[in-house]
Amino acid sequence: MAEPAMTNPADMSVSDEVAVQITAMNKWYGTFHVLRDINMTVQKGERIVVCGPSGSGKSTLIRCNNRLEEHQQGQIIVDGTELTNDVKNIDKVRSEVGMVFQHFNLFPHLTILENLTLAPIWVRKIPKREAEETAMYFLGKVKIPEQAHKFPGQLSGGQQQRVAIARSLCMKPRIMLFDEPTSALDPEMIKEVLDTMIDLAKDGMTMICVTHEMGFAQAVANRVIFMDQGQIVEQNEPKEFFNNPKSDRTKLFLSQILGH
């Protein structure tokens, strides 16, 4: 596991403004009750790490935040907009919420620069030149401006994931969702992606990350949420969570992933 540089979470400000409010939310896949009575509040500027065994519903939970998955009961309010069947609200939320996927999901038929400018041009209606300037700025931030005119297939996995992060940032999102961003990467590439995410956290971005990178959680998270069987089992600040877990299920999970 990569050990990112330690920063003091206290340096990063958390406001009282609510970014995401999930109340009594339930979700089923067919008859399978995948998310059960989820209650969760994320403040603006907060960095949440969601962890748990596979099949615990953590990816589904994060994907409910921009309605890549539909919930059947309860309420999800993202950035002041409630997610319902209303397509307009969904598109509004999606343009304010960036998402980074496990498998990058870059558009292989477009160059890196086109990948980055597509949504700003078509969704935000920003002039092409301006969108390209923004794109180059964020490519600089993720430290690969020289790749702008290549195609995704020509980049390494780590580089592709950094492009994917930059693509989300080009929409100037208020909240960033990370769905296991390092799980599909070779070990030596995990660090470059985590460093990018830490830089982002330092800039005060509201982040919800599903990840197994416990070093990352200790370094930047305000809060760690542990899920099992579709429920939130425990949430606490990282230090308490790792050093003094309360539930037996958490203890077992931590012993399994930190044990070797």
Added chain:
Amino acid sequence: MNFVRTQMLPPQSPPVTERGAVKWLRENLFSGPLNTILTVLAVLTVYYLLSMALPWLLHGVWTANSLTECRTIIAANYGPDAIGACWAVIHARWYQFIFGFYPPEAYWRPILDFGLMFVAMTPLLFADNPRSAIKLVGVVAVLTVIGLSLAQGPLWLLALCTALMAGCFFLVLQSPARLLPVTLLYPFATIWLLWGGSIWGPVMMMAGFGVLAIVYSLLSTRIGVVMATAAGFVAACIWWLALDGAVAAALQSLIPLAIQSVPSDKFGGFVLSFLIGVSSIAISLPIGVLLALGRQSDMLLIKSLSVAFIEFVRGVPLITMLFTASLLLQYFLPPQVQFDLILRVVILVTFFSAAYNAEVIRGGLAALPKGQFEAADALGLDYWQAQRLIIMPQALKVSIPGIVSTFIGLFKDTTLVTFVGLAEPLRGITTIVRADIYWKGIYWEPYLFVGAIFFAACYGMSRYSLYLERKLMTDHR
């Protein structure tokens, strides 16, 4: 055993059996007993076929007035038992294979229209390849002018058409995209050029699309994209059915602008094949895309309608559809509505190929990873933006070989319209030519001629699809 090399060996050329032609022959033709036998058999077969066909081809006669005259010339030149092709039939009747019964004084119209077809396709085929676009338009312009100068017609007309082609060439020199207006006008120009009559008919047909655009832009912000499109479509239909004819007639009486009108039964030969083939190809691709999307839709009504259409049309032979077009369709329409036979055939051939295309494109859609849809959604693109910018460019790219196969099949299937009495070149015109007392008994020559032209067109499509696949290969570099 210890060994120390004291002298390094210089590289030597491989033995004679391992290089050049000898190696190639051994590896490719004589690699084993079975292969050797096959090679010998293949050589013998090729020799046998050529020994039969070559004399026939080489003894060909190009100028004669009848089959009997052909045979006399061949017998005189190569002996009484010699065989030879009588290409004179093509020489004498080529115009019928090309133009059917189109009036000869109006041949310039299909010629100009055929040239303009390539010009109109240029911005679609070579959007970001200006060099190929310029080459294509340049060659087509020159050939069109040559063709026009061979056809009957006043000199001012030739000058006008030359100026038109030169104008197109000038536009493409700036950028292929400059030709897009030509592309949009082309369908209406085709209708006017081929069928003739008042210019106001096609212009008013175009105005229908104007009505659609106006209604859409007035309503789209108020009632949403889908409803506004539907309202615009309804308005356009009202225009076409109720007002179009009257307005066109009024304008014609005010400003009479008309060329000789040519009824559909004069159409034939390759003009007919290309007319049916190209319009069906052009219309069936977008319909195929919509059907493929409809089949994937979450909306039950749209989904079941798409599935029903695709399965029904694919399950019925094309001949049945053509008979429907020629016989049955009239029964379902009000008696005063006269629907042109060619138009009916185009519509049904379009449906046929659209259903096939829909399934080919559905295959392309299925080949896309789910992540592409999710990434487009997560960026806030709406459905049509995601389809147009992310999904379709990739799905269509995967489907190119299948789509082009459908198109090639469709183009060859245009020969089936002979069964509803249209004079397509393969059977329609050939039968007519062979019924001529002078050419009775001729067999291979017309079929070879027609086959060669079909082959050229289909091979062209196939080469273009290979070019397109190479050009779009960006993901695995």
